[in-house]
Amino acid sequence: MASLDKEKVSSTLHAIGDVARSRRAKRIGVGTLIFLVLFGLLGFFAAPPLIRHVAEQQLTLQLDRPATVRRIALNPYTLNLEAEGIHVGERGGQGEFIDIGKLTVRPSWASLFRGAPIVSEIRVDAPRFHIVRYDAQRFNFTDLIEKFSTPSKPGSKPVHFSLSNIQVNDGRVDFDDRLLNEKHVIDNWSLGIPYVATLPSKTDIFVEPKLRARIDGSPIAIDGKTKPFAQSRESEVELKFDRLDVPKLITYAPAKLPVAVRNGTLSTNLKLRFVMAGDTPALRVSGTVDLNDAKVTSASSEPLFAARGVHVAATDLQPLRSILHFDEIRVDQPVVDLARDRQGVLNVEKLAGTPAAPAAASGASAAAPAAPAAEAKAAPLDLAIRHLAIDGGTVNFDDRMPATPAALSLTRIATTLDGFTMQGRTPARYAVSTELSRGGTVKAEGTFSLAAKQADTKLTVDALALPALQPYLGEATRARVLDGTFSTTVNAKADWGKTPLDAQVADSELSLNALKIAAPDAKAPAIALSDARVKVTKVDLAARTAQVESVDANGLALDVRRLKNGAIDLAALAAPSQAAPARAVAHKGRAEPAAPSWHYEIGELNVKDAAATYTDLSTPHPVKLAFKPLQLNVRKISDDLSKPLPVQLQATLNRKGSLNVSGDVTAQPLKVGLRINGNRLDAAAFEPYFGSALNATVASALLNAQGNLAFAQVKDAIRASYRGDAALVDVRMLDKATSDPFAGWRSLALTGLKASYDEHGTDVDAARVTFSNFYGRVLLDAQGRLNLKDVVAQESGPAQSLTRDAGKGEPVPLSPQGASAPAVAQAAPAAHVAQQAPASAPAVVKAATPPAQPVRMHVGQLVLQNGRVNYTDNFIKPNYTANLVAIKGMVGGFGTESTTSAPVDVTANLSGNGPITIKGSVNPLIAKPALDLTATAHDIELTNLTPYSAKYAGYPITKGKLNVDLHYQLANDQLTANNHIFIDQLTFGEHVENDTATKLPVRLAIALLKNSRGEIDVDVPVSGSLSNPEFSVGGLIWRAVLNLIAKAVTSPFTLLAHAFGGNGEELGYVEFAPGSSQLTDASQGKLDTIAKMLADKPSIRLDLIGRVDPDKDLPGLRDAYVTRLVRQQKLKEVVGQGESVDTASVKVDPAEYHTFLTRAYKAADFKKPRNLVGLQKTLPDDDMKKALADHAPVDEGSLRTLAQQRAESVRQYLDGKVDASRMFVVAPKLDAKGIEDKGATTRVDFGLK
Template sequence: MKNKLLQRALDFSKETATKRVALGFGFLVLLFTVFGYFVLPAIIKSQAEQFISGKLHRQMTVEKIKVSPYAMEINIHGLKIMEPDGKAVFASFEDLKVDLSSSSVFRMAPMVQEVRLNRPYFHLVRADASHYNIDDIVQLIASQPPSPDDKPARFAVMNIQVEGGRIEFEDRPEQANHKVEDLKLGIPFISSLPSQINIFVEPLLSAKVNGAPLLFKGKALPLADTREAQLNLDLEGVDVPNYLKYLPFEPNFKLSGSKLDIHLNASFRQPHNKAMALLLKGNLALKSVEVSDLAGKSVLRLPELAVQLGEISVFDGKIGIQKVALNGLVLNVDKDKNGTLNVSRLLPTAKSAAEPKAAATEKGVKSPGIQLSVEEFLVKDASLKFADEQTALPMQATAEKFDLSLQKIALDVQKREMRIGEVSSDSANLVLLQGKPGAVAPKKADAARDKGEAPGFVVNVAKVALANWSAQIEDRSRARPTITLVAPLSLNLADISTQAGQKSALEVQAKVNKTGQLAIKGKVGLSPLHADLALDIQEVDIMPLQVYFTDQVNLLVTRANLSTKGAVQLDQGSDGALKGGFKGDLALGNLAAVDKASTNDFLRWKSLAFAGVNAQLSPFSLNVEHVVLSDYFARVILSPEGRINLQDIMRSQAGGAKSLTDEASVASTPATPKPAATKSMPPVSIKKLVLQGGKVRFTDNFIKPNYTANLAALGGMVSGLSSNAKSMATVDLHGQVNNAPLKIAGKVNPLKGELALDIKAEVKSMELAPLSPYSGKYVGYGIEKGKLSFEVAYKVEDRKLTAENRLILDQLTFGERVEGSTAGNLPVHLAVALLRDRNGVIDINLPIGGSLDDPQFSVGGLIVRVIVNLIGKALTAPFALIGSLFGGGEELSWLEFDAGRAAITQAQEAKLKTLAKALTERPAVKLEITGRADPETDREGLRRASIDRKVRALKLKDMVGRGESAELDSVVVKPEEYPALLTRVYKDEKFTKPRNLIGMQKTLPVEEMEKLMLTNAQISDDDLTNLANRRAQAAKNWLVKTGRVPEERIYIVAGKGSAASSENAKAKPNRADFSLK
């Protein structure tokens, strides 16, 4: 019984304990349920509002909190955080759900099964340039003490979702509002549990940023030791102009229509205790870009810019870009009247005077320099326009529809170096319009580098290739615009560098003005300037260059081309001077030039070729192996003042414009005085100058009458031209003058400071009949026939000229007098007769000389004066001319006799011999002899002659009486015989004689007898006339008999018994006068 009671008691106690446990557990569940559902939300709400409001100093309210303790879920509804002033909502969300997994109990770590946030909202305000409405929150966070370095908390959160998020950003300084709408975030999983830490988290974020869709997704290991993440960002249609206001400078441009697309892939990795790495890849696209200046003028228009990123290592400063493509770029660049580029006016202006401080770097760590690489940079269908509005030299340049490719670009900012693998372009059209009428290029300002300026970047380009380009260059700076077309144009460069001493390979191929060919190949350098180039230029039309010198010349080039083949070498020394030169050949071909005033032909040639040219700079020297001028023509005119028209090709400042071919208007220029002493002439030499197939039409207006000759087939050679004062060039030229052979030979040095020459020239048998119009005009008679030959020899030494001019006129025959001629009635026939020898040849030697320093000196003038004097003598003093040719001078014009005598003395026979010789050599000349007798001296002479004749007659009678034969003229009375013979003659005289006292004739001395006989001798005027005639006859008899002059060429003019005229005043009155006809 007792045992049963005890057993019952024990059973009851057991039953009661179980009930108690059950009741207790039930109570706890009830308490937990009541607390969890009803008490805990209120506590959380109250504590949260109190705590957060206290911490943030902002009112935070929660509309409702719902806790599901059994589901381990909490829902927070209607949370709001106000601004500090409590007037506006700073942040809010509509609903937050957190679902805790029951596995948290077993894993001893919070395991969140789901987090869902609906309609979150943030309102950010930028109050001014440096203050935001979250400054207090940022400051609060920054002021929190760092957490101890414990092990990271263990947790796992799954299925994180944000729906309908919205962020509003109010930018009060810029008066702008920005919105992020439709924000969605999905993170499937994030955990720090060791077993899950290496599982990738794949977040997803999408939104609309100011209407532009944003997509952000990827995968990450945020809590693993590697801290690894890969994220993709897609942002499309960003309106770039809305963000210009956030640039750190004040933009001086307007940007319209620009839309930005961003597609990025970011890879982040930061292993423990190692440097972090952030790599970016993806694509960027900018569309419909238009940049204009503040006045609204378009500067840049870009339909599309596409950037394909390679790999960007953000923290290493390495930027890799796979490809950059610009499609349809239009760039308008202009320079205003002050020389300022419009693109420079677009550069930023600081918003404040304060300079931004450099960003702090990690302690002891230097910021790495930026290294940029671009695999490919493409410009397609681009257009470039450049306008220079400077009044001095306006210019416009356009390049239309061209493509440009840059390969392998590398930029190292720290090393200040840029490398480009290749630059290429194909089929670009370049048009260059420069200048306006009358514009003059401005002087370049001296460039100066600030000593404190950092050195520039070194740019290296491995290769540049431009193909199928065309360039049209139009210069409007002259009255008549010039257009030069270069097409096609190809250019290749290799190893280009701005680094000092670097040399680049250059090759250019082009066609110039459709017919010319241009080829350049070699090495060039920029710093210092260097060129080692092979040139090959063929038949490039130089007509476009004429506008640059036409105002300085009096000719107009109507055709010409330039060819050259050789090498150019230039090097810039440390002083900036260029050294080097040109070696090779060049030619100016097919030149034709006319007189600008009259358009008459002036100069032309087929080719002017320079072979073996060696021209050097610093110091200057020029050496040419040979020059060939072929198939040339020149119009050469010598003015009345002795100036050749070739000297007027260049316009002088004083002379101005003048005609080169109008004979009447070829202006004169005063003789050039001796040049002032100057520095020695630089070394110049031309080994050989060859002339071929030349024609020259030469007019000499200096000589009266004027003369025009046609020189043809001019050729030959000039060897050894040199500026060396001791050197003389050898001249050997030949040709034809009016179809007569011409030859020029000798020595000359026209390149030395003072002219030196020793030249001989000759013309053989030039027909004179073609010159009949000139002789008819200026002489009064036409030329029927005749040939001209001449030999000249000129020598100039020490500025003094000595010359020999031999003229030979063969069979010169004048025709009838030309009616209406302006020439006077000149006795030209006599002149010709006097000058022409018995073979019909006129041979004249004209020696001249003078100093080149004489302002009045002129070779042509001297020759003309000599010729004029010679002709003058032929007309006015013919015997002086004969005397100069044969000896005797002017005295040949008379023959003197003793008073009262007609006998020719031995001394006078010498004159007659010279005169006979001249008459023999001049068979066309006739001679007239006029005897003369003086009434005084000849009357006395006749008286004495009568006594002498009577004495000799008496002796002849005695001789005959003795049987001797003799003639009266041969009788000679000896002095000892004379008194006796005179006494006998005296006794026979019939006049009254003196007698003595007895009436007988006195015996008188010889003198007294002669005196009485002379006194009583009667001489009449007829006796004087007879004496004059006998004297003329005596001269004629001698010339005919002794001098062998044909009698028919000699005429006796009636004697003159009166006193002699004033003519031949130097001669005695007892003479015979000669006259040539």
């Protein structure tokens, strides 16, 4: 094979030699030599002047500026071109534009074969550029840009070229900024570009990429290395800037910045490495960047940002691969100024601005072709920071959005962040601390991992001044925070990789100190708090649970006022004082699902050394209550409102009495069980609430209470009870008009008190009632009116005196009601009149309406101790005064349901006369009061009664004594009274003429009654039935009879209920469940009472009026229809199984209700919803019931039938108990109009005839 190659080479050389020795070849060689010589001569000597001329001409023409070239040299064989002294002047020839010392260009002969310019080397020595800026966008070269910036034609191909080894040495740029009146110099400028081409070339590259210069004395250096023909095209560039003046550089940015950079120097030491791996470019950056003494403001010179220094050290930045690794980021003494306007827009938001419409349109058009590229999944951001530090930072916030502008500052901000990475799971550690200008420090430290989606923190807030937050509180409350600090220590952790977010707070504490809150226009605080602490055990955001160990409040002071309009001032503080400015925010109308409720537990609430003052300005006289000191302890607080809360309360009211309360309180349903211990509580402080209704003023009243209080709410009913002792002591009541003493007592004590209240009524049971050291004044004025009737004040007019006679008005005859005081003196004449007067005419008495909630009372023993009563009669002329003193005694047990009478033993002394005793038994509070009393009064001087004898008998008494023995018995409304009167030596004086004296012969009557010893000894029996309108004391009973008749006509059932049982007007109807005509047990019991009543009143007839309420009975009929359908389905199943079945007893149990409801639904004949495959859709029970009810055959005729069925049900029940001829079913009423009572509107009304 090798020998064969040698033969070919030898053959080729031999052929070439033959050609060279030929004659033709010699002629070609000579011609070529001559061409080369001529080409050299023309190139060396003729071409340079020509090129120089053409260059000057074309430069002048194209640049529109005078251009000259001092010398041009050309080597035609190497194609090297040198030009020296290139000068381009300014337009018009005034000034210099461009000067180049020397330009060397070395083209390559390969350009002839490649069909494109290929330049091996370009070197520019000592270039000088003179640039002038006239305005923001116009320079001395602007015309050239406009001339040569014509866009290429659509579809044109790029020009192929290759430029290698580009060098610029010793360059200089003089920049005259006439807009800013500044001049800049860029000198010592050298530039190296290894390769710029659109055409591959094999030119030898010996130039390294670089850029070196000084900008106004600040050096910059950009050095690089490149491998232009390597497959990776690897390049490396070093960027070194030293204290570049940033404001000057920013001034010439092509786009106008929204901010103004006032100060700052930039230094860099960066390395940029570019590698093309296949079609994927890679750019790596490392090094440091330092920005010192930076200051940025808005265009209007408002401060935005400043920093003493910003240092960034990057280890590996690959922006094309979303890799950002920093070794250190350090910011020294940064200052950030934020401002928010009245519309809630931050100054930084305004700086972002809104892009112009053309730019937006351009962006939209550019986004269209970029859409396919966006489909490629972007690489995840790989951000890592080994160490970040912010030291000595400040944030100033000027907020104009609140009604009261706020100015807040965060100072001495210190932040560190170590080991941060977005890809690694190793948590980064951080620490942040700052101080608030208005007071307080905030610290936070912890770790977090974005990759693991976990974080933990310890937040510490110390003495945060709350008044600084007042402008923001104004949007939520009218209250003003005058003083106070907030502190907290929070330990929290979060895992946002879980759904829902797993965030927990544990072992944390919150505290308030020296808190003072006042109303908008008040100087004194309405709420004050010395200190309060909350210890948090755990808060779980995902589980929505919170556990609080304790809440402690010390020195709480509340000043509560009820204003004249009835509003509570503290409640008004909760209202917002101003509306927050509206901000336009676009929201989609989408309802958020309801979040699960929170569950919380608070171990203990402690309120110590508290004080509360309450002033009520809505009363005629302000009520002032002061509770100080006040202690409160509540334990086991939770969201489970059904659990009881142990409560303890100690307080002092108005610096007089003490109150101790302990027990349990349950919120839902409301239930209270408390032990009450109150000692000398100022009850007179509450006098303004009821004092306006009295003509007496309660000057003093103290309440003692030791017992157990219970309160509960069961559905809509309230139940309350009290067990223990109670006493009202040191009571003094004054005449409101004169301030004279009116009544009072040392003590009114109830021992062994049992009081309860519920829907059935009120029960009061006192084992012992002791009334001691009591006194009172009884006055009969000149008009014959007893002052006790004036204790309750009139709605208008001045206060009526209870202790003095007004002395106005005409005297009126003493009525039987007014004659109660001198009853002893009138006993004999009254008895005589009673024996002679005919019986009063029969009349029907209107019974009193029994209360809807009756009061049942029982007193085990009533003890009277050392009482006195002053009686003054100004109706008699001359006036009469008597003092009943040394009142004492005992009344045994009595009550509203007592079956036995209470023993009575009471004694007293009539001042200046003998003793008075009352003994016997009494049962005054039962439905039919009973008594058996014996009263005695001996040795009463009749001369003291002369005013009465002169007025009614016409004769004064000059001598005589009176002994009275009275025996009264009352049982079953039958009164039997035996009045034994013994008068000794009664002597009249001369006759006194007056209009009120009787016309009977008094002297003759007295003479007939006296015995031979001058004694009158008579028994005056009085008997009669209190329930009988013909009772002999007709004058007293007659008005009651008339009232009884009136009430019997207007409210017959109330009267009958009192006699036969029941509850007032409720006997006038029976109720039915909506849609039903079936009587309940309660309704049957009421009908039994009606039957009993009719049996006792054979002349009364009964009307039955069936009624319906469409609003209630229509739904009821529909429900009954559904129930009937379900029951029918069960009947189908149980009937026909071979056994007898009582269909009336068939019931649907809850466990099988769903089955028979489903059958009833399927059997119903109406259109039902179906699923996607056409089958009947399965519905929940409630939906099936609703569908069946909606198709129930119910109309107005159904209502009429229901009303008639109800009346018929009542008639059938009463049939056999009441004669049918006495019952009438009348036309039904098909609405609820005219019903004024509180009973159900689904009923049968009764009428009596």
